[in-house]
Amino acid sequence: MKIIYYKLFLRASIAFSFLSAVADRLGLWPEEISAWGNWANFLVYTKLLNPWFPDSFINPIGIVVTFIEVLLAIFLIIGFKTSLFARLSGYILLLFGLAMTFTIGIKAPFDYSVFTASAAGFGLSLIKQKYLEIDVLFNDNR
Structure with missing residues (x-):
């Protein structure tokens, strides 16, 4: 199989994982399969992973992270x-995995494959071949 198909699979899997997490915190997934199910529960988890921030910062952190995840996915x-x-996806997932590790332990980021997803982001950043990418339209081949 050509590497361009692996690249496409990596792009889609990382992007749709971000979008799924955003949909969960916005209550768009059925409750019985949700991790958070709503914004309030997501903020409780955000506070758990960021105990050093005052409560007044938690909602803005949740908003910023959500915006970043949607932007990266798009x-x-x-x-x-x-x-x-x-590469930015790899870094944000690595930060998330480290926050999970230092606050709730190493098992959770391993169970949810956070470090694997981070590595996938870094690996994807190294594949230079283009396939179904808007960048091809802007490449002037100089």
Whole structure:
């Protein structure tokens, strides 16, 4: 199988994982399969992972992280600056995994494959071949 198909699979799997997590915190997944199910529960979890921040910062942190995850997902889906946004995805997932590790223990990030997803982002950033990416439209081949 050509590497471009692996790249497409990595882009889609990382992007749709971000979008699924956002849908969960916005209450768009059925309650029986949700991790949080609503914004309030998501903020409780956000506070758990960020105990050093005052309560007044938790909602803005949740908003910013949600915005970043949607933005990363969109850019990965359309293939805009894929290498950059894949690397940024790797970093945000690594930070999330480390926050989980230091606050609730190492088991959770392993169970939810957070470090695997982070590594996938970093790996994706290294694949230079383009396939179904908007960047191809802007490549002037100089």
